[in-house]
Amino acid sequence: MPTAAPPPPQATADGDAGVPPWRLLLDYARPHRWALLAGALLGLLTGATGLALPLVAKALIENLADDKGIAGPLILMSLLVLMNAVIGALGGYLLRRTAESVVLGARRRLTSYLLRLRITAMDRSEPGDLMARVTSDTTLLREVTTEALVGICTGGLTLVATLAMMGWTDPVLMGVTLGVMVLAGSLLGVIVPRISKATKRAQESVGLMGAALERVLGSLRTVKASGAELREERAVHAAAEDSWRQSVRAAKWEAIAGNTAGLAIQIAFLTVLGVGGARVATGSIGIGTLVAFLLYVFYLMGPIQQVVGAVMQYQTGSAAVRRIQEAHRLPAEPVGEPAPLPGPDQPPLSLAFDGVHFRYADDLPPVHHGVTFQVPARGMTAFVGPSGAGKTTVFSLIERFYEPTAGRIEVDGRDLGDWDLARLRASIGYVEQDAPVLSGTLRDNLLLGNPTAGEDEVRQVVTTTRLGPLVERLPDGLDTLVGHRGTKLSGGERQRVAIARALLRRPRLLMLDEATSQLDAVNEAALRDTVAEVARTTTVLVVAHRLSTVTLADRIVVMDAGRVRAVGTHGELVAQDALYAELATTQFLAAADSGVSGSSTPEPVG
Numbered sequence: 208m209p210t211a212a213p214p215p216p217q218a219t220a221d222g223d224a225g226v227p228p229w230r231l232l233l234d235y236a237r238p239h240r241w242a243l244l245a246g247a248l249l250g251l252l253t254g255a256t257g258l259a260l261p262l263v264a265k266a267l268i269e270n271l272a273d274d275k276g277i278a279g280p281l282i283l284m285s286l287l288v289l290m291n292a293v294i295g296a297l298g299g300y301l302l303r304r305t306a307e308s309v310v311l312g313a314r315r316r317l318t319s320y321l322l323r324l325r326i327t328a329m330d331r332s333e334p335g336d337l338m339a340r341v342t343s344d345t346t347l348l349r350e351v352t353t354e355a356l357v358g359i360c361t362g363g364l365t366l367v368a369t370l371a372m373m374g375w376t377d378p379v380l381m382g383v384t385l386g387v388m389v390l391a392g393s394l395l396g397v398i399v400p401r402i403s404k405a406t407k408r409a410q411e412s413v414g415l416m417g418a419a420l421e422r423v424l425g426s427l428r429t430v431k432a433s434g435a436e437l438r439e440e441r442a443v444h445a446a447a448e449d450s451w452r453q454s455v456r457a458a459k460w461e462a463i464a465g466n467t468a469g470l471a472i473q474i475a476f477l478t479v480l481g482v483g484g485a486r487v488a489t490g491s492i493g494i495g496t497l498v499a500f501l502l503y504v505f506y507l508m509g510p511i512q513q514v515v516g517a518v519m520q521y522q523t524g525s526a527a528v529r530r531i532q533e534a535h536r537l538p539a540e541p542v543g544e545p546a547p548l549p550g551p552d553q554p555p556l557s558l559a560f561d562g563v564h565f566r567y568a569d570d571l572p573p574v575h576h577g578v579t580f581q582v583p584a585r586g587m588t589a590f591v592g593p594s595g596a597g598k599t600t601v602f603s604l605i606e607r608f609y610e611p612t613a614g615r616i617e618v619d620g621r622d623l624g625d626w627d628l629a630r631l632r633a634s635i636g637y638v639e640q641d642a643p644v645l646s647g648t649l650r651d652n653l654l655l656g657n658p659t660a661g662e663d664e665v666r667q668v669v670t671t672t673r674l675g676p677l678v679e680r681l682p683d684g685l686d687t688l689v690g691h692r693g694t695k696l697s698g699g700e701r702q703r704v705a706i707a708r709a710l711l712r713r714p715r716l717l718m719l720d721e722a723t724s725q726l727d728a729v730n731e732a733a734l735r736d737t738v739a740e741v742a743r744t745t746t747v748l749v750v751a752h753r754l755s756t757v758t759l760a761d762r763i764v765v766m767d768a769g770r771v772r773a774v775g776t777h778g779e780l781v782a783q784d785a786l787y788a789e790l791a792t793t794q795f796l797a798a799a800d801s802g803v804s805g806s807s808t809p810e811p812v813g
């Protein structure tokens with residue numbers, strides 16, 4: 208089984224919104240064209256064996272009428288029935304297997320693509336809806352590839368062949384049959400678009416349900432604590448009910464369409480019986496011809512059901528394909544080679560922001576208004592300032608989760624845009640504000656950023672981040688499962704796991720965003736010493752609300768409302784910057800609010 212997911216069909220083409228679904232569907236099926244062809248051929252062979260049956264039946268009846276032996280035709284009929292069953296089963300299996308491969312291909316392409324989504328795209332998307340596109344919508348491709356693509360080919364060909372055989376048997380009766388078919392076809396033309404519309408809306412509701420469910424299950428504690436279960440339940444149920452309503456609507460039209468085809472056959476049968484009976488009575492055709500023709504009419508049922516089924520499945524599938532393609536059009540980062548982590552000999556990185564302006568979206572107010580500061584390689588730089596000043600945004604820009612709207616960011620003297628993205632991120636260790644821990648084992652979490660770290664390195668980092676007692680306490684040590692988002696760990700433990708994970712990467716630039724805010728005094732002091740030690744060989748940036756961390760820093764960048772107010776050491780800033788002095792006297796910088804920033808604004812220092 209191939210391991211690398213091929214690029215999605217039309218993945219980032221801007222113009223594919225107007226591409227008809229059948230073309231997209233063909234793109235998905237193309238890698239499996241030979242298997243599809245083999246399945247279709249087996250289907251046709253099954254059809255051919257079925258088609259031969261009425262001819263043999265006709266010969267049998269004529270033999271009976273002529274007082275000839277019927278053993279030969281009987282054996283032939285048995286053989287044909289057997290072949291029909293065996294080849295039919297083989298073809299069915301092959302097609303189903305291929306359909307599953309199409310679903311697998313679509314899932315791999317979409318998941319690979321979603322993992323490369325830009326953070327801006329994630330900011331605008333609902334994870335639950337994206338998940339529904341990967342799980343539910345791709346499943347619908349299964350039926351489309353088997354029933355629609357193959358059904359329309361084999362069913363269509365069998366239909367044409369059957370009609371040809373009918374025409375050869377008796378052109379008049381064939382004309383009668385065709386007339387009934389055309390009437391039924393016109394009716395189907397009215398019904399089919401309604402199936403498509405209902406299916407698309409049903410799938411959209413499945414996406415909404417996924418989003419609503421993700422919202423509530425992702426924050427179940429908060430929902431329970433807020434007593435909001437009933438209200439949230441209603442939102443999930445409303446989406447589920449809407450999906451049900453639309454699916455029932457689609458089922459109604461499908462039932463009508465299916466029965467229209469069945470009814471057409473019955474009407475054709477009765478008409479052929481009447482017209483054919485009259486032709487037998489006048490001696491235009493023999494009774495054998497009429498029986499053979501009636502068998503053909505019944506035989507028509509199969510290919511007609513196949514074609515009608517294919518058309519209906521196509522409606523369902525086209526809705527799914529459109530939703531999958533919508534996800535493929537979200538902006539994503541370019542596919543790049545994975546970059547190795549920097550070796551121990553790699554020097555720490557310097558950093559410079561020069562007049563950086565940034566806003567999260569065009570319809571949102573600017574967050575950075577010309578942010579400028581320099582950080583030399585090695586040493587600790589603290590970012591302080593009121594909540595919402597734009598400190599975390601500085602880190603997000605360095606990781607290139609977002610691009611600045613103006614200004615320049617340099618890392619190691621090179622414009623950030625010139626860095627290979629994977630290489631840039633491989634050089635950085637980033638501990639986010641809420642210290643996310645993923646479900647899995649403690650070891651999985653530690654090795655997330657550096658899967659090649661050896662046992663000794665892990666043990667050492669566990670010691671320096673004071674995780675030792677936790678590991679000893681856990682039933683399976685490092686191999687203990689930590690639960691969804693690390694719920695089996697305390698807030699402080701999660702922070703230490705996140706710091707250990709970042710340290711294991713041996714980064715050239717370490718960014719800690721309030722990474723020790725939940726630690727007790729003893730652990731905080733220990734981690735502070737660890738970070739100070741790391742800062743002797745690495746460039747460390749910290750966002751801190753605790754004075755004890757800030758005073759350790761070699762330089763402090765004071766931010767307020769998207770600007771750098773001042774840069775300096777603790778001593779310099781207490782004397783020169785009113786906001787900083789205010790923050791310092793409150794000890795806990797988190798307590799400061801932007802109201803303090805109304806004080807005088809000295810020029811940035813350093």
Ligand SMILES: Nc1ncnc2c1ncn2[C@@H]1O[C@H](COP(=O)(O)OP(=O)(O)OP(=O)(O)O)[C@@H](O)[C@H]1O
Pocket residue numbers: 330567568571574592593594595596597598599600601640
């Ligand atoms: N993904 C986002 N989309 C839109 N706006 C955002 C996003 N992230 C942050 N913001 C906004 O940008 C501004 C700066 O946020 P940022 O997180 O950088 O502040 P901060 O200084 O780190 O605050 P805190 O100390 O509370 O963590 C805030 O007004 C915030 O609402």
